Amino acid sequence: xxxxxxxxxxxxxxxxxxxxxxxxxxxxxxxxxxxxxxxxxxxxxxxxxxxxxxxxxxxxxxxxxxxxxxxxxxxxxxxxxxxxxxxxxxxxxxxxxxxxxxxxxxxxxxxxxxxxxxxxxxxxxxxxxxxxxxxxxxxxxxxxxxxxxxxxxxxxxxxxxxxxxxxxxxxxxxxxxxxxxxxxxxxxxxxxxxxxxxxxxxxxxxxxxxxxxxxxxxxxxxxxxxxxxxxxxxxxxxxxxxxxxxxxxxxxxxxxxxxxxxxxxxxxxxxxxxxxxxxxxxxxxxxxxxxxxxxxxxxxxxxxxxxxxxxxxxxxxxxxxxxxxxxxxxxxxxxxxxxxxxxxxxxxxxxxxxxxxxxxxxxxxxxxxxxxxxxxxxxxxxxxxxxxxxxxxxxxxxxxxxxxxxxxxxxxxxxxxxxxxxxxxxxxxxxxxxxxxxxxxxxxxxxxxxxxxxxxxxxxxxxxxxxxxxxxxxxxxxxxxxxxxxxxxxxxxxxxxxxxxxxxxxxxxxxxxxxxxxxxxxxxxxxxxxxxxxxxxxxxxxxxxxxxxxxxxxx
Amino acid sequence: xxxxxxxxxxxxxxxxxxxxxxxxxxxxxxxxxxxxxxxxxxxxxxxxxxxxxxxxxxxxxxxxxxxxxxxxxxxxxxxxxxxxxxxxxxxxxxxxxxxxxxxxxxxxxxxxxxxxxxxxxxxxxxxxxxxxxxxxxxxxxxxxxxxxxxxxxxxxxxxxxxxxxxxxxxxxxxxxxxxxxxxxxxxxxxxxxxxxxxxxxxxxxx
Numbered sequence: 001x002x003x004x005x006x007x008x009x010x011x012x013x014x015x016x017x018x019x020x021x022x023x024x025x026x027x028x029x030x031x032x033x034x035x036x037x038x039x040x041x042x043x044x045x046x047x048x049x050x051x052x053x054x055x056x057x058x059x060x061x062x063x064x065x066x067x068x069x070x071x072x073x074x075x076x077x078x079x080x081x082x083x084x085x086x087x088x089x090x091x092x093x094x095x096x097x098x099x100x101x102x103x104x105x106x107x108x109x110x111x112x113x114x115x116x117x118x119x120x121x122x123x124x125x126x127x128x129x130x131x132x133x134x135x136x137x138x139x140x141x142x143x144x145x146x147x148x149x150x151x152x153x154x155x156x157x158x159x160x161x162x163x164x165x166x167x168x169x170x171x172x173x174x175x176x177x178x179x180x181x182x183x184x185x186x187x188x189x190x191x192x193x194x195x196x197x198x199x200x201x202x203x204x205x206x207x208x209x210x211x212x213x214x215x216x217x218x219x220x221x222x223x224x225x226x227x228x229x230x231x232x233x234x235x236x237x238x239x240x241x242x243x244x245x246x247x248x249x250x251x252x253x254x255x256x257x258x259x260x261x262x263x264x265x266x267x268x269x270x271x272x273x274x275x276x277x278x279x280x281x282x283x284x285x286x287x288x289x290x291x292x293x294x295x296x297x298x299x300x301x302x303x304x305x306x307x308x309x310x311x312x313x314x315x316x317x318x319x320x321x322x323x324x325x326x327x328x329x330x331x332x333x334x335x336x337x338x339x340x341x342x343x344x345x346x347x348x349x350x351x352x353x354x355x356x357x358x359x360x361x362x363x364x365x366x367x368x369x370x371x372x373x374x375x376x377x378x379x380x381x382x383x384x385x386x387x388x389x390x391x392x393x394x395x396x397x398x399x400x401x402x403x404x405x406x407x408x409x410x411x412x413x414x415x416x417x418x419x420x421x422x423x424x425x426x427x428x429x430x431x432x433x434x435x436x437x438x439x440x441x442x443x444x445x446x447x448x449x450x451x452x453x454x455x456x457x458x459x460x461x462x463x464x465x466x467x468x469x470x471x472x473x474x475x476x477x478x479x480x481x482x483x484x485x486x487x488x489x490x491x492x493x494x495x496x497x498x499x500x501x502x503x504x505x506x507x508x509x510x511x512x513x514x515x516x517x518x519x520x521x522x523x524x525x526x527x528x529x530x531x532x533x534x535x536x537x538x539x540x541x542x543x544x545x546x547x548x549x550x551x552x553x554x555x
Numbered sequence: 556x557x558x559x560x561x562x563x564x565x566x567x568x569x570x571x572x573x574x575x576x577x578x579x580x581x582x583x584x585x586x587x588x589x590x591x592x593x594x595x596x597x598x599x600x601x602x603x604x605x606x607x608x609x610x611x612x613x614x615x616x617x618x619x620x621x622x623x624x625x626x627x628x629x630x631x632x633x634x635x636x637x638x639x640x641x642x643x644x645x646x647x648x649x650x651x652x653x654x655x656x657x658x659x660x661x662x663x664x665x666x667x668x669x670x671x672x673x674x675x676x677x678x679x680x681x682x683x684x685x686x687x688x689x690x691x692x693x694x695x696x697x698x699x700x701x702x703x704x705x706x707x708x709x710x711x712x713x714x715x716x717x718x719x720x721x722x723x724x725x726x727x728x729x730x731x732x733x734x735x736x737x738x739x740x741x742x743x744x745x746x747x748x749x750x751x752x753x754x755x756x757x758x759x760x761x
């Protein structure tokens with residue numbers, strides 16, 4: 001008799017839907033989450049604690065990662081004990097979904113068949129998905145209903161098909177800039193669309209509607225409006241009586257038996273002691289980097305190179321997202337008083353996007369996959385903003401000059417950001433492996449992430465950023481700065497355990513079950529062979545619901 | 556009395572603070588185990604009197620006054636709006652020096668930089684920094700910024716000063732959100748609660 005029917009490692013976008021579905025179906029579920037169980041009452045908009053002291057991330061001395069950047073033959077390896085960056089996101093029950101912005105764009109049919117549609121990209125491992133958009137579509141609809149997605153659906157040239165004509169929740173309130181940006185986008189020749197948000201506009205069960213604090217991305221939601229895996233799914237799963245969530249439970253290794261099946265999870269619990277839990281089915285959803293790391297740290301008799309790593313592909317074809325930005329200001333002194341009055345609206349949301357170049361005709365490359373352009377207000381982090389203003393012509397700025405500049409920044413101007421999303425091409429140099437020279441505080445080898453950059457990433461990003469600038473210019477914003485980043489942002493991770501029909505080239509089958517460990521599933525973004533050019537969380541949620549149905553069928 | 560400056564490994568540094576591993580991890584997170592209130596509240600709730608010897612600190616009294624005076628020029632108050640003094644920026648910096656947020660080398664460079672600033676004042680103006688009027692202090696600070704180490708000092712100290720300036724009041728700076736109000740910025744909501752009234756300080760280990 002096993003302790004549980006299902007043991008889920010990780011409680012974020014990959015873990016929550018499985019726990020919810022299985023618990024509601026009457027199966028016994030345990031969720032092992034390495035972080036604490038923070039709730040609405042714990043989520044303060046505290047920039048120092050949250051954004052500058054990393055209260056929501058693991059301690060980088062106890063749990064470093066190792067990052068390699070550079071190019072073939074010249075990789076620079078740095079442990080993240082050095083201040084800099086790392087790929088930890090949201091160390092708490094519900095994971096990074098507590099801290100997301102919740103821009104819920106769906107993937108489109110073309111994203112499921114990039115290889116068939118556009119052919120090979122030299123130097124990249126582009127592959128079709130083993131499922132189609134139609135297979136996932138009902139689950140996008142389920143997420144919209146169960147997690148709670150608000151907004152409006154409009155027709156536009158690249159709109160994906162839907163089984164439901166509208167979203168279950170009315171749009172959240174919008175800033176007057178939404179209309180202004182729509183006008184500017186149309187003048188620039190584009191089709192602006194409203195962005196669906198995983199943010200409630202009205203009460204849903206115990207969750208309250210958005211309070212419009214504006215401190216959303218990076219911060220936890222104090223009202224429950226944000227569709228975190230915790231507030232939207234795990235609370236309900238626990239309420240069934242069939243699901244137990246164990247916070248402060250760091251899983252070190254999954255132990256497998258002579259038949260190759262996973263038998264038990266070894267973890268350190270809240271009491272600081274080692275524990276084991278066994279189950280019929282194991283689901284791993286620790287976010288892409290840490291999922292591959294856990295599997296690689298879990299060798300067994302039938303898995304000498306790591307759990308499920310029968311073909312050496314675990315950790316390979318890691319995906320990030322290719323990001324670009326445009327920053328621009330609207331100087332109040334240059335605008336009419338009635339416009340300024342509108343700009344001073346406390347509503348934080350713009351919620352507009354452009355997907356005209358989701359697929360586009362490139363001058364050099366012909367017809368290629370493009371991406372998404374989102375328009376938003378700049379994040380309210382005040383210390384970070386002030387720090388960025390404390391410069392003048394490359395030298396530090398202080399004194400009255402800095403104070404005057406800050407006064408202008410906070411009350412004399414409004415600040416826009418454009419964010420672009422393009423596919424991150426999977427390459428042989430984009431992977432996660434184990435760094436056996438670096439151990440975490442429990443003695444486990446840490447993840448070493450090599451960031452291999454394909455020129456296509458930035459090529460597409462530059463095009464999207466150019467489009468964003470056209471809109472910003474039409475709007476009349478000034479002081480615009482733009483970047484097409486070479487390095488990825490750290491919050492959008494996928495790949496490492498790609499799914500596919502062929503066990504020789506994939507880690508998981510089309511149901512996200514391991515080809516070589518029959519009771520192991522992976523439901524975070526690791527399954528994606530290609531990422532698409534939208535934030536990943538919506539797709540991870542949808543696929544996790546899809547896989548949950550498969551697990552119910554298998555039990 | 557400040558601790559003598561030593562080259563310490565990070566682990567040794569934590570051990571000298573007398574903290575167990577779990578608490579040290581929490582210290583660097585800024586959150587104590589079992590407590591969701593930021594650690595800074597624990598530090599900040601003490602009356603930030605520079606002569607309060609019971610509070611764990613890094614700077615000597617003289618260094619503290621020098622730090623206050625320098626930060627006052629980074630964010631001055633002559634325009635009648637809050638600046639570094641209003642927000643106890645020197646106490647915040649001093650507290651930051653004894654947490655593991657800053658690299659040991661970084662902390663030492665900040666302290667050493669205070670001495671460099673004072674020596675520059677004596678060399679350029681014939682008096683210590685604290686004996687100069689505000690205009691002369693500004694001149695010296697600009698000269699300091701034109702040296703590589705001085706520029707680096709400002710680049711390190713300014714963000715820490717801005718934390719006290721624009722951070723949540725529960726950390727000990729920006730009292731009552733007065734800076735936000737002066738800048739026309741809406742206070743974030745919800746904020747961490749203000750910490751309880753000061754309790755008697757624990758004795759420092761010998």
